[in-house]
Amino acid sequence: MEYFLQQLINGLTLGSIYGLIAIGYTMVYGIIGMINFAHGDIFMVGSFIAMMMIVALGLTASAGLAFLLLALVLVLIVAMVFASVWGWTVERLAYRPLRGSFRLAPLITAIGMSIVLQNFVQVTQGARVKPLPPIVTGGFTLVTGVNGHNAVQISTMQIVIIVTTFLLMTGFSLLISKTRLGRSQRACEQDSKMAALLGVNVDRTISLTFVMGAALAAVAGLMFLLYYGVIDFYIGFLAGVKAFTAAVLGGIGSLPGAMLGGLLIGLIETFWSGYFSVEYKDVAAFSILVIVLIFMPSGLLGRPEVEKV
Amino acid sequence: MADPQASASSNHGAGEQVELENLRSGLSGEPPAISPRRGGAKSQLSASLVDAVVAGALAAALGFFFIGLRSDIAPGGLALTQRWGALVIAVAIVFVGRLLLNLFVYKRRRSAPPKARAPKATTSRGETYARFSKAIAPVLLLVALAFPFLMIWGAPQQSRQYIDLSILILTYVMLGWGLNIVVGLAGLLDLGYVAFYAVGAYSFALLAKYLGLGFWTCLPLAGILAACWGMILGFPVLRLRGDYLAIVTLAFGEIIRVILLNWSNFTGGPNGISGVPKPTLFGYEFKSGAGGVADLLGIHYSPIQRFIFLYYIILVLALLTNFVTLRLRRLPIGRAWEALREDEIACRSLGINTTNTKLTAFATGAMFGGFAGSFFATRQGFISPESFTFLESAIILAIVVLGGLGSQIGVVIASVVMIGGIELLRNLTFLKAIFGPDFDPTQYRMLIFGLAMVVIMVWKPRGLVSSRSPTAIYKRKTRIGADMVAQGEGH
Amino acid sequence: MSDTSHYPVWERDPVLTVEHLTMRFGGLVAVNDLSFNVGRGEITALIGPNGAGKTTVFNCVTGFYKPTEGRIVMRHGKAGKADDIAALTRGGRQSATSADGALFLLERMTDFRISHHAKVARTFQNIRLFGGMTTLENLLVAQHNRLMVASGFTIGGIFNLPGYRRAREAAMEKAIGWLRQVNLLHRADDPAADLPYGDQRRLEIARAMCTDPHLLCLDEPAAGLNPRESAELNDLLHYIRRECGTSILLIEHDMGVVMEISDHIVVLDYGVKISDGTAFEVRNDPSVIAAYLGVEDTEVEQVEAVLEAEVQA
Structure with a gap:
């Protein structure tokens, strides 16, 4: 039971990170119907920016928690802003010229952009992993086990991740449901031509979608960096594929679905590693994707699609 | 006469659309952010300048952390080194490049009169193209057949390197042709093609390791096994829509790789399998001394003979793929594949069993992937899961799409450009003279590869060779323009 | 056995019988308890x-x-005694073949099997041609199943065996014959997407006919046609009925076309059948008039009452 609880906490943490990335996939898919393959790499870029900010600020665990949190907010904002610029540029260079073009073309440019981002970071920052000493330390013991066994702990970092994700998700849902931007976004999702005719600036709306997705991916990047303490130029691929899996599992196009899917994928992966085998945890995540797509193509919270004849 | 730009935009007619399209198909595909509505050369220059400044600022923001700073492992964690000089150079390059593009490429594009779109024009151009392709195919074939000897005769020093490179290119040509059946003809987006490549390679390596079978026995077996895997993986997923199919095939590709990586006591895990046997010529090995092919033919042994042999094996395999594909296209099954790409629902209304049709496409493509895989294993002599990552699938798909879906010659061109071009970067040692001795051009291979993918796709969204030739002719042969041909929208 | 010769064809010799058909999408009842017949060799x-x-x-x-x-x-053929249908319905099978012909329960079959085995072909409201393939290729794809068998499921085709060569020639001939019939032979080598709208409609019908259907279902074949093209379409449908013996079921809005060519008309409103009969009968049916002109139900009853009174008088 204690083991289960511990895995649950770990799974929720991991799932929050996946969920944040998944939102970017789901929004872009919803609005222009393409898989933004480079999104995972935007997450990686965000993570690198955060890493360099932390090193530049000289943040270490010895600083006070209050100061640390304040500094991390600064890091977060910088990472979000710069990752957004990356997201915007990728859309502008690789996707916008192909708007309304053949379906495969943006997919190929997306894969191309993914390769470009990975290799750009590899060339400029080196291929070696970047280990970062833990910054946010400490935690709470929820259940004290016997002789240190069967203890259930939640680290401060895990609390920070889960709380931040929750706050961002709430703010984000409000943004989409209440603001003008959210309305334009939903309009473009339904019918971008009609939206354009009614005066919605479709290009700008799509750009903003990419910017928002990139900003959230940067948040996930910072969380990933702080949680695992090690990043390299390749982390974007696997995290990206799993986050996409999460988006599909939740029902692509649905924001709560992306979050739910992220949490589920995180939980599945953690429990699989905890109870079965760590080696095959990716197989578990991918198998879930395959099974969901075959038996429930519209995902958990997605709209079912009716075949039009 | 008024500025055509101004008149086109005030009309809101077809002209504007054409102009927009022209802009969008620009070299880097990017119309300037600020397009001057009217005014003379002066305001255009200032607009170009502003645009270039914006681009430079953007480059500065993008490069700030990545070019301006560099993180390295230092005692007690990470340390940053500053490289502001490099950042300034990068920003300057972007600024100047953008300015030049604005002034020369986009301006010319803008002032050129909008071309009227005449679908009829494809016919006459198509006929020239058809004649051209008819003439080029035998020439290419002859060059391919004579290539190793041309190399030995023309560049004996580098002949081995070039033959090796052409083997690599031909492998990708074959993989591209195999995937072309699935993506180009049947319109099924497969992002996990490398799985079948891996199945072929591992089938051969494992059969050789455990049963001691040779290359020629294993080649057909590997193809059949890959085809079976194609069916097994294909069956549950083929009713999915395009993008979902893509992602599920990607997942399958990764699953197979992870299994190969972790099933250590059978597949060797990350260490892979080494000592995969070399192909023999009617049972004779390529080796020095008695019993080798050289000995048999009474010529002096040279390692290059083995390379030439491998070259011809892959050439024959690739040509076989091409022959079968071209043949299948003219058969009912191939026509059904293309019909499926055009409209699946119409296919079903005509009594075509779409599941079976998709499966045959999947299995046929997988089979050729399997052949190529077992060739890869015998050529390398060593395989490991490292060779079968998603990147490999992406490269093969990129070759197919960049070459032009469904086009056989397009795959050849794309393979030569992408694989050959990238490998040639290794030879650019003179760049060391410019950038210093630390400069390693090979480091930039994949970066340039990715950029090339983006640029070519934006420049030619339908690929380099995008027209389709009909499979049955009543009176005259036409080429069908790419704008008519569907890419398999799923539904 | 009672004498049924005075019954209309669709009662005596139906090729298709729809009984109590209901289709619900979630809460929406699109078709409710619909029954009708399609007569053999007729245009319905x-x-x-x-x-x-x-x-x-x-x-x-x-x-x-x-x-x-x-x-x-x-x-198909003379099959279809009530007992046989009942027996087939009780069993789990999709079809039954006897010396007289064959019976198919379409509600049990999937789309491509219906076209392949039950020989029901269709066209679509929004034309679904293979746009990137030539007109000729479109008609060859329609003969897929026969050619697949002839090509020995591709194996014989690869080696170009004589059996396949003959079948291919026959298929070409048939396609060319149909192209000539729909006046598209001069465009045989043009991509289908390049044809004007009216030609595309005719090509889609020709493509459906290349599957050798017993029943041809046309979804608004005259939509978007000009009067001349409509007239050509009428001729084509008459030709199909006369020369190929194919029964036709069509959906149409153009009343001119419908009244002129149909032997039998079934009128639907809100998923329910409101009238069924010859063109003359349907044209004079008050509930049809009400449905088309949007008369209130009460008024329909009034009209009906008046009519009944007249009949009785």
């Missing part, structure tokens, strides 16, 4: 206001939708 029209459920009926008949309830029987 399914008409009704927009949203009446006509296309849904088509999709059920051709297997693109699985009906919620109901039975759809397709008859």
Whole structure:
């Protein structure tokens, strides 16, 4: 039971990170119907920016928690802003010229952009992993086990991740449901031509979608960096594929679905590693994707699609 | 006469659309952010300048952390080194490049009169193209057949390197042709093609390791096994829509790789399998001394003979793929594949069993992937899961799409450009003279590869060779323009 | 056995019988307890206001939708005694072949099997041609199943065996014959997407005919045609009925076309059949007039009452 609880906490943490990335996939898919393959790499870029900010600020665990949190907010904002610029540029260079073009073309440019981002970071920052000493330390013991066994702990970092994700998700849902931007976004999702005719600036709306997705991916990047303490130029691929899996599992196009899917994928992966085998945890995540797509193509919270004849 | 730009935009007619399209198909595909509505050369220059400044600022923001700073492992964690000089150079390059593009490429594009779109024009151009392709195919074939000897005769020093490179290119040509059946003809987006490549390679390596079978026995077996895997993986997923199919095939590709990586006591895990046997010529090995092919033919042994042999094996395999594909296209099954790409629902209304049709496409493509895989294993002599990552699938798909879906010659061109071009970067040692001795051009291979993918796709969204030739002719042969041909929208 | 010769063809010798067909989408009942017959060798029209459920009926008949309830029987030849149908319905099979012909329960079959085995072909409201393939290729794809068998499921085709060569020649001949019939032979080598709208409509019908159907289902074949093209379409449909013996079921809005060519008209409104008979009968049916002109139900009753009174008088 204690083991289960511990895995649950770990799974929720991991799932929050996946969920944040998944939102970017789901929004872009919803609005222009393409898989933004480079999104995972935007997450990686965000993570690198955060890493360099932390090193530049000289943040270490010895600083006070209050100061640390304040500094991390600064890091977060910088990472979000710069990752957004990356997201915007990728859309502008690789996707916008192909708007309304053949379906495969943006997919190929997306894969191309993914390769470009990975290799750009590899060339400029080196291929070696970047280990970062833990910054946010400490935690709470929820259940004290016997002789240190069967203890259930939640680290401060895990609390920070889960709380931040929750706050961002709430703010984000409000943004989409209440603001003008959210309305334009939903309009473009339904019918971008009609939206354009009614005066919605479709290009700008799509750009903003990419910017928002990139900003959230940067948040996930910072969380990933702080949680695992090690990043390299390749982390974007696997995290990206799993986050996409999460988006599909939740029902692509649905924001709560992306979050739910992220949490589920995180939980599945953690429990699989905890109870079965760590080696095959990716197989578990991918198998879930395959099974969901075959038996429930519209995902958990997605709209079912009716075949039009 | 008024500025055509101004008149086109005030009309809101077809002209504007054409102009927009022209802009969008620009070299880097990017119309300037600020397009001057009217005014003379002066305001255009200032607009170009502003645009270039914006681009430079953007480059500065993008490069700030990545070019301006560099993180390295230092005692007690990470340390940053500053490289502001490099950042300034990068920003300057972007600024100047953008300015030049604005002034020369986009301006010319803008002032050129909008071309009227005449679908009829494809016919006459198509006929020239058809004649051209008819003439080029035998020439290419002859060059391919004579290539190793041309190399030995023309560049004996580098002949081995070039033959090796052409083997690599031909492998990708074959993989591209195999995937072309699935993506180009049947319109099924497969992002996990490398799985079948891996199945072929591992089938051969494992059969050789455990049963001691040779290359020629294993080649057909590997193809059949890959085809079976194609069916097994294909069956549950083929009713999915395009993008979902893509992602599920990607997942399958990764699953197979992870299994190969972790099933250590059978597949060797990350260490892979080494000592995969070399192909023999009617049972004779390529080796020095008695019993080798050289000995048999009474010529002096040279390692290059083995390379030439491998070259011809892959050439024959690739040509076989091409022959079968071209043949299948003219058969009912191939026509059904293309019909499926055009409209699946119409296919079903005509009594075509779409599941079976998709499966045959999947299995046929997988089979050729399997052949190529077992060739890869015998050529390398060593395989490991490292060779079968998603990147490999992406490269093969990129070759197919960049070459032009469904086009056989397009795959050849794309393979030569992408694989050959990238490998040639290794030879650019003179760049060391410019950038210093630390400069390693090979480091930039994949970066340039990715950029090339983006640029070519934006420049030619339908690929380099995008027209389709009909499979049955009543009176005259036409080429069908790419704008008519569907890419398999799923539904 | 009572004498049935005075009954209309669709009662005496139906090729298709739809019984109690109901189709629900969630809470929406698109088609409700619909029964009608299509007579062999006749042209039957399914008409009704927009949203009446006509296309849904088509999709059920051709297997693109699985009906919620109901039975759809397709008859080849003289088969189709009530006992045989009942026996087939009780068993789990999709079809039964006897010396007289064959019976098919379409509601049990999937779309491509219906076209392949039960020989029901269809066209679509929004034309679905293979746009990137030539006109000729479109007609060859329609002969897929026969050619597949002839090509020995591709193996014989690869080696170009004589059996396949003959079948290929025959298929070409048939395609060319149909192209000539629909006046498209001069465009045989042009991509289908390049044809004007009216030509595309005719090509789609020719393509459906290349599957050798017993029943041809046309979804609004005259939509978007100009008067001359409409007239050509009439001729084509008459030709198909006369020369190929194919029964035709069509959905149409153009009353001119419907009244002129149909032997039998079924009128749908809100998924329910409101009238069924010859063109003359349907034209004078007050409930049809009400449905088309949007008269209130009470008024319909009034009209009916008046009519009944007249009949009795």
